Amino acid sequence: MIARTGGVIQSLFIAGDWGTTRLRLALCDGAAILDRKDGPGIGALTVSAEATFLSLIMDWRRIHGDLPAYLCGMVGSRNGWHEAPYAVCPADPRSLRGSALRFAVDGLDVAIVPGLTCSNPLGAPDVMRGEESQILGAILLHPALSRGKHLLALPGTHTKWVALEDGSVQRFMTTPTGEFFALLRAHSQLTKAAPDTQPATPAGFVQGMARGRETRGRAGLLQTLFETRTRQLIDGMKAEDAVGFLSGLLIGGDVDGALDCFGKPRLVHLIGDPALAALYAEALAGAGVANEKLDGGDCAFAGLRAIFER
């Protein structure tokens, strides 16, 4: 279905992925993205969410008039713009199209997609906001995901591991792997000797991943992380490889832990930033698991478009 505004049938809309650290807005015409704008995340607002949003879309409004907007992510959290309730798993992301929180702002229709909540494989409550729209988009772009069982991983600040069955999210688990890595890089002594911009070297990554696997079952992160420092002090590890070592310990531990919790599939679908997805792919390969990579941005906008077109 397409939207009507003032009696004119139109396919123009605004889609926005508004997370804690970043807002990514797109002016869409059906499947085509006509323009993009970036703004501050919900955790970095200097003025209200409403003022931020209206100021960013001003140019689009001037040209195209009042367009409906579809938003996902932390914008729907308690500390966001308006709180959108969580849908409870098992939940088919396609059903979210009917349950968006809708409100009007300065004559514009805005809809916020609800997040998901579940009891994760360890029996704890878990939540997502924003990834449900990426998953919806992934299902629509890759119809094979709507049949059978699949394990998805959405690596990031808070990585999500998602068990999908016949296109419905059964359960998922959040691992704050990216946040950990960033905190340790920025503030700890572990990799202080490497410049802030030093990426994870492949050699260091492989070594960290192997070390995590070697000590698995005998020890956890608390017992192995300090090696990142001592291998530089005593073993002659290069400072740049220490960054990779840290990344390998963390991502290897994330992947192995998730495979323990969800069971080991033949294939994992990786949705997200290509550089980060490549590291997860390597850790999966080390565990004998294949992967297929989907672009996170494509999936998010496909999901929001589907909500617009419901």
Added chain:
Amino acid sequence: MIARTGGVIQSLFIAGDWGTTRLRLALCDGAAILDRKDGPGIGALTVSAEATFLSLIMDWRRIHGDLPAYLCGMVGSRNGWHEAPYAVCPADPRSLRGSALRFAVDGLDVAIVPGLTCSNPLGAPDVMRGEESQILGAILLHPALSRGKHLLALPGTHTKWVALEDGSVQRFMTTPTGEFFALLRAHSQLTKAAPDTQPATPAGFVQGMARGRETRGRAGLLQTLFETRTRQLIDGMKAEDAVGFLSGLLIGGDVDGALDCFGKPRLVHLIGDPALAALYAEALAGAGVANEKLDGGDCAFAGLRAIFER
């Protein structure tokens, strides 16, 4: 033996525990501490280590003349004042008395106690600087530690677990548990809702410790830490209890991991800050292990005094 300065037999000396974050200096007369001064850690110097040291002891010099100084901790690291080499384990801390790095500064004799290095129970290199002097003091204050096997824990920013046999350090392991907790408290979303000064509540601590034990073997920190947030969002956990939950997950994981690595003794000697030692004692009790608490400051000065009196 007592020191001679200018032909006068004297028992006055300066003892200093100079770590990354803090310098604690004491003017000692044998076992008596006459005065104390605190200064910046090696990682927080605004002027050189030498200038910092000389300015802090100026008053003591004016009254008592040139006194010998005995220092331990990161002051002896590569980025400290002068690098003191590590002694290799197994090492009897009492033997460190003969191997201090000695140099003169503005007419003062300064000695820096070497740190220790070992291959830890996981086969990785490990290091300590400063704790060896606390261990030496602990052995001297508690002669029972000089006979038989003992497991010591020195909880802190970088907790040290130490296997002692007949007064000799066989091996040890560093767990950056305190650093982790501080980083997550200061920067992550996990406990953001609680005020910065919120201590770990007993109820939250017990819950976190129990949860870590419940998931042990099935999952690690990466898989459980996010619960600190979701239990507040979904389960109604109070923000203040979330701080305790985080602490319980981390300290419980530290204790259980160490008992796995070193074997489970009847008793662990805890050396350090009383409030932190109490949390470790609780986690040990939960694993069926008794504890005896020794004051960290007393042990450090007793160790440095022994080096002065060698």
